[in-house]
Amino acid sequence: MKRASYCEIAVLSGYVFIADRFRPDLPTVATDAERVVVDLLSQYGERRFVYRDREGGWTELLHTGIQFRGFxxxxxxxxGEERAA
Structure with a gap:
């Protein structure tokens, strides 16, 4: 089974920010969210996971600490993003 491709943008004490790599031959982070969350939990523990989608929007991958539960x-x-003044 093919897996989503993503990269870490920032790893903070409470959050992990990732970006979908959008390869046409692979599922997106959104369609592969269950596996992505399991992978992130195994690497980073029970932090909050936030991903950037194709349109540049930011969405949190909600989880129970052991499995994905929604967006x-x-x-x-x-x-890395400057705040508007």
Whole structure:
């Protein structure tokens, strides 16, 4: 089974920010969210996981600490993005 391709943008004490690599031959982070969350939990523990989609929007991958449970819009500061004055 093919897996989504993503890269870590920032790993913070409470969050991990990732970006979907959007390869046409692979599923997206959204369609492969269950596996992505399991992978991230094994690497980073029970942090919050946020991903950037194709349109540049940010979405949180919600989880119970052991499995994916849904999506939520992310509202917060994104590492590396300047705040509008």
């Amino acid at each position: 939520a819009p992310f509202v917060g500061e994104i590492p």
